[in-house]
Structure formats: structure tokens, C-alpha cells
Amino acid sequence: MIVKKNALANAVSLAIVGGVFAASFSTVVRAEEADTAKVERIEVTGSRIKRTDVETSSPVMVMDATQIKQSGYDRVEDILNQLPQIEAAENSFLANGATGTATLDLRGLGSNRTLVLINGRRMQAGSIYSQSADVNQIPASLIKRVEVLTGGAAAVYGADAVAGVVNFVMNDDFEGFQLNAGASGYQHNNDNKYIQGLMDNRGYDYPEGSSGVDGKAYSIDLTMGGNFAEDKGHATVYAVWRRNDELKQGTRDYSSCALNSGGTACGGSSTAPIPYFDIFPVVDGEVDFTQEYWGHLDPNGPGFVEDDGYRYNYAPVNHFMRPNERFSAGAFVNYEVNDYFRPYMEVSFMHNRTAGQIAESGTFFNNELLMDYNNPLMNDAQKAQLQEYFGQTPDDQFVMYIGKRNVEGGPRSDNLEHTSYRILTGVEGDLNDSWSYDISYNYSATTSSSIYINDLLATQIPDRVGAVGTECVEEDGCLYYNVFEVGGVTAEQADQLTGVGTLNGIVKQAIYNGFVSGEFDFGLPTTTNTIGAVFGLERRELDYERTADTIYSEGLLLGQGGPTENLSGEINVNEVFAEFAVPVLDTLNVNLAGRLSDFSTTGTDFTYSVGADYTVADAYKFRASYAKAVRAPNVSELFSSNGLGLWDGDDPCGGAAGEILSAEQCARTGVSASQYGNITDSPANQYNEMSGGNTELEPEEAKTYTVGVVANPFDTFHVSVDYFRIEMEKVIDTIGASTILENCALTGDATFCDNVVRSPSGSLWLGQEGYVNNALANIGGRTWEGVDINSGYKYDIFNGTLALSLNGFYSMKKEIEPILGDSELAYDCSGKISSACFASPKWRHTLNAEYIAEDYSVALKWRYYGKVDYEGSVDVLTADGISSYSFFDLSGNYAVNDYLTVTAGVNNIFDKEPPMVGGTLSTNANTVAGFYDSLGRFMFMSVGLKF
16 A cells, blocks of 8 residues: 655654754753752653652553562463453453454453553554454563553544553663563362253263363563663663463363353254255255255264254364463663763564464365265265155255364364564653653564464365266375265365465554653743643554465365455554643642544544543542543454454344244345244354455544542552543444344344345355345444542551552443444443343452561452343343352462562462353353453462572
8 A cells, every 4th residue: 555645744754853853952952051959750651741640630540560470470461351440352261263462451342442552652463363462572570560541542642542541561670680480270170060961961071070280381581680881871681481281171061062052051063073964955957945954974874864963062172271382572771871862772572372273174064065866975875865855856956065074184273473573762851951852763563474274175075075067086186075974084085175274464563753741931820830741743654464375365264254365554644742731729730632643544633631630638639531532443444355254143033933033023134934943053153244344434433531539548548439431433343243133133124134145045154145244334332431449558467567459340331332323222231241242240349458578478369240140032041140250369479588589379269160151152161261260270389589
């Protein structure tokens, strides 16, 4: 894509370059001015104006290094998912469709609406599959603290901060040498009688008793830092290695079979080791979909058996937790030439490898195969049986869909690799006693690849099963795929069908940033304080490229659900921004921020924020803010091709007649009278959809409100209570295939019904002719409301200190409007779980009690998830919702001497297993993976050496 620079682009580029020379000139002019004592000011997330007070008009939650160490986790997403304000996004507990990245979802508004920063500067996108920042790049051992800012921060940091900002403040001023080595693992007692009974009914195997210690992880991190050049400079360098073993779903009884959509029985797949067939006769040259034979091979005879409920248990071989190995290294360097010229640099590197293993591939009823009774693989009994069933003769033809699981070839695996680096260089300094400058260049890039192995190729099937018009010549090396005989498929036959799909990609981000900050020598007459300000320019350049080989781009792999095509695009934005801190009274401050952004893809937007804080008696601060935020569409949303994929859920017109919808309602979705009650459900709860990008998308818009109070009535106690409301319009989203289908049936509205395309058999999953159109558009709205509560209390007891802290979040509203302004379609996910709602407790908290003595500390943590109600008509297991959940963690730290420290602990002490949900609600392994503790008890230990 070629993008022409406009006037603003040229102005930004020239101004930034000019700023470098201006700053250098200022260094010479001001060098001989006397240094004067200053009140220490710090920069707080949410503003570039340095201030003396860490409590701003916008609420900021903080997790420090001690809390991180107490958690025992060394995956950043696991650490942050403990915060009540964070919902699980991409994590290690996802396998099918995993991106291999780790992302953060603040408030449940989506990772793409959560801006992630390192030391106040934005990260690049994560991989070929993800447009969100990959926090795998952040070494957990070097985090000084994490600051979470609620509300739109687009005026300060630019687009994407609709839900807020997560800023990782790194330990870039480390002194000395530190080496840490750690190990961890999971343990669970398999005694879930409910699912064990379901598996007994199916004859499935499952584990019993203690799992032993599994899912082991090991880590080593090294940090060194110190001054150089007569203390004019400082450098911190680090290196981190981490590896964890895989865990399959078969290691836990509650995940050893895939529950059906209602959670009332062990489901499974009709793409099974013993092949299933869906067969329709050809009558007068046309396929007669009113006559159907659905069944599998008779394991006790030469013919077919009508569907008797036999299914393949594909769950045990799937990953519950993916294996992972990661290496990262980096450095932070700063040098002070003088007060007016202080260059700095941050560099980081990360290489990450993981694999998402899922069940064996199969034919998945994908190919519509025209067959006749001269087929060389079918035996005489099978031919006679079909002829009798359909009333055909040996000269007739029929159409066949085949479901055969490739157990002879082993499981599928998506091998994912990511390599990222980030280089930030800049210079800061004083312009005079009141003003300073900061000019920087931030370049980052991530290369990634997906090598998908052991999947079957669609093109290899027809000739090897003897379809009409094909030929398989053994002398040419072609082996028939003998699916018409129990045990007839060999490993050699299966090997001919497999292929390897390869995706490669790179995302590059360059950011030019320059700003000046300081205080004017004047203020309002109502106060003695002066006005602070920031003025800055920024240019961001994002290039995204994903290249697919022929196998991926043509959708030849049967287990992919559709093609994965090339994707490339470029987005540039030029911005001018400013902030003002205006003291109105000695106790009242007003904060203003604005940003003018010119996107190469969507044009110009203006974002702004207004905030105020009022202090009473130095112990109570009232604060409020209002902001307009935007999120511009990303490369994938704009430029990805439309193609066939899969959605998880149910066809309400499938299965037995009248179970959910009437014949009249189903007719609106394209179901004929003869098809009603005779459409086979997808055994895997997966259906086809057509989706992709849209170059006509506009930026999302949001209004955010916060109101709160911070109280510090005495030195040992503090509390903050903050209310927020986020209102979004022009939300970039799909309506949702399930919503489209259901509302078409209930209303008959063409907005929905025009997007339901049923195959001639009425199916939305059999073959590729039936699907739901589910395209991206600026179509929806969101309204989120909630209250954050944070408090802390310390008091001395015995020879130490007891510290209590609470971080709680109460969700008041999570209203989703699939179509903005259509209130009849709106639904509220707060306190609910459904096929459209992630599990969202009304109340969630973390309560921590820590006793700190001279050479040791002990901490007990209570993580609480409130009850969630179920909304829907399918999932019976969770008909009463998910009850409240409590997890308790215990950790301790002991200083053996001045140099050696030991940390150990157990999370989820009582080995509480996660709530089980049916197939329509599960994100992996019959649960909401990565949100509730997924694998049982977690044990960890680390040893640190520092001097």
C-alpha cells in the first residue's frame, strides 16, 4: 500500500526533526544557568505531566513487584488475570485456534481495546494471528510494578485505549547482581463423580486419584545493573529463560471427554475411527436431499448401521495447557551528559516457541463426493443395502459425505514461533528551570510463523475413495483410502492424505515522539500554584504482512474450517497533542488533554479528556473525569479477505422437530417442511460462517466517565472507590452467527435472514454450501458500568507488620447492542454467562493478608468470583448458573542471609477444580479456560541470589 504524506504528516516529521536541533541548541544556551533545588515530581500513568501527587483525576490501580513474586507465576498473563478488572484473553490454556500469544483484556471490552505500554510507551502487535500486544515479550522478573488505568486515555497515548491502559514499569535502575531459579507444577485429585459417570456410560477411559505433579515449568533469570562513567550513566541488563511442559486434557477427569452442548453427556465426534457416512440419492440428475442415510460401518458385519450414537472421544489428546519455551534479553541504559542532554536507550529481544495440539484430523464430511455402484472399495453387501434403502438400481448414483478420523496418522499440531525485538532511543533534558523536553524513536518488530502439521488435504480424498470421474492408479503410487472396511485404513494410506500448511508474517512499528513539559510562571489568581502543560507531536507507522502458502490460502487442510489467506496493510497516523494541569484552588485541580490524529486509513479524529480532583483536609480527594476515545480499525479488520470459517454453538433448527423452534420459525431461516426435524446437528457444535475484513470501516467512538474518592484518614489506612461508565458507538464487530440465526427465526427480519444460507440439505455444517454471513461492520454499541474498590491497612504486631489489602470490582452493567439503537436485541452480560457472554461475575475481589518480619514474610490471598447466572435454552448443566468460587493461595519468603532468598507457595490450596460448562460455553476443556484456576493446585518455589 502506498500512502501519500499530507500537510500534517510533513509538519509532524519536520517538527520532530527540528525539535532535536532546538533541544541541542537549548543545551548550549542554558548550560551555564545555576541549578536550583526542585520538588521531586514523577510521571503517573495517564498523563505526561510530572507531579508530586500519585493520585490523579483518573483512577490507577497498581500491582507491585512483591505481589507479582507472591503469585508464583512467571507468565505475565497469569499474573494479570488475578486482577478483578482483567478478563482472560489469549493464554496458555487455549489450544484450538490459539495464536501463541498472551494478551490482556481490561474490563472484558477486548484485547484490541486495551492499550499496553512499557515504561509509558506502546508495544507492537503480537503475531500473524493477533493485532494485540503480546505480553510474552515482558520479563516478569523485571517488572517493578503494573499500573492499570481505567477509562479512555486516547488523548494522552493515542488510539486503542478505549477500555484503558496497562503500563508495565520496568526495574531499569537495578543495582547489583541477581540470579533467580524457579520451578513450579500442578497437582489435582481426580474425583469428579459427575463426569466420571458420564464417561462410564460411554465406555470412555479417564484418570483417577492424584495426578502427581505435572505441567512443570522451570525458569532462570539474570539481572545486572550499575553505574558507569563516574556515575554519569547507568545500565541494567537482563536475560530470562523459561520452559513449561504440556498438559493434555486426558490428565484431568473433568476434561477427559468433551461435554455435549447441554453438558448432560459426554459428546464426541461422528468423524470417528469407524467412518460415518451421510448419503443422498441422485434422482433424475439432481441430489434428493429429502432422502438421507446417516450411519456408520457395521463393526460386526459388512454393511452400514444407522446412527446408534457411536462417537469418538477426541478430548484426551487435546492440549489443556500448551508447551512453551521462551528466551528474552534486554537492557536499559541512560547517560547524563549534563542537565540539558540525557540520552537513553531501551532494547529487548524475545524468542518464543509453543504448539497447539488438537485431536487427529479427518475428512469432516467436507467433500461432496459423487459415487456410483461400480465403486472398487464398497463391498456387495453395502451396495445392495443402499440400493434397497433408496430404491435404486446398480446404474444409479448417489452423493456421499464421509466422516473418518485420522487416528492412523496421529494428532494435529500448530507449531507457533515468535521472535520480537524493540529498540527505543531518545534524549531528554531541561530547557530551563521550569521546562524539559523528551524526544524519542521507538522501533519494534515481530516475526512469527505457523507450521500446521498432520492435517488432511481435501484434494487428496476423491480419487482415493473412488469418486466418479477420478482414478487412483496403484502403479503411480496412489493408494486407495479404504474407508468402507472397519480397520481398512492403514498408516500408509493415511500418510498420502496429509499436508503441511505454512504461514509467515512480520509486523513492524515505528514511533517518532517529541514533547515538552513544564510549568508556566503564572496561574489563576485563586491559587498560588502555576499551570503545568505538555505539548507534543507523534507519528506512528504500522506495517503488517502475513504470507500464506498455497495449502493455507486455498483452504486445502480439512481441519481448518476454511482458507487462511495473505494479509497485508499499512496504517500511519500523525498526531498533535497537549495537556494542561490547571490549579483552580490550592485544593482543586483541573486536568485537560487533547489529541488531533490524522489516520492514513480513516481520516482525522479529535480526542480529549477533562478531569478534576478536589482535596479536603489533606486526607480526602474527590475526583472525576470525562473523555472521548477512539479506536481506529486495525489491519486485519480493514484488509483481511472474506472466507469460510467456523463458529461454535447450535443450529436451533437442527435435531428433532419442535425442540427449540417451530416449523414456521425455522422456515424463515431457509428450512423446508420436509427438512424440519431432519437436519442433523453438528456433533462438534461447529458450524460454517463467512467472515472477513471491511475497508469501509470507521473508527469506534467511546465516551468514558469516572467519579471517585480517595481517602487516607490516617497513616496506616487508605481506600479508594471509583465508579466508571464507558459508552461505545460504531463498534467494529460482527453481529454473531448465533444471534443472526436466532433473530432471523424469531423476527423474520431481512437484516438477519438475508445472511443465512442453508445448503440443499438444510445443513449449516455439512460440506461448505451452508453458512451464516457474519461480516464486520460499525454496527454495535456497548455500555459498561462498574465500581472499583481498593483499600489497604497496616499495623504493627509482635516484631513485624501485618498488611491487609483489597482489590474489588463490582460490575453494574455490560450491555451489548448487536445493532446500535435496536434495544430489543440488547442484552446485559453483567453477572451472566451465555453463548454470547463471557462468565462475568457481578463481584470479584482479591483480598491479601501479609505478615512482614525482618527476615521473612508470609502471605495468604483469597480470590473470589461471584455467582453468574446462565441465560439460554441449551446448556442444562449450568441451568442454575455457576456458583460463587473461592480460591486460597499461600506463599512465603525467607531471607537465609543478605544474599540468598527462598520463595515458595501453593495457589488454590484446596485443589478446587474449575466450573464445568457444556460445549456451547466452554473455551477449552469443558471450562472457561484461564479465567478460573484451570488445572487444580499450583505449587512453586524459587531461589534468589543477590549481591
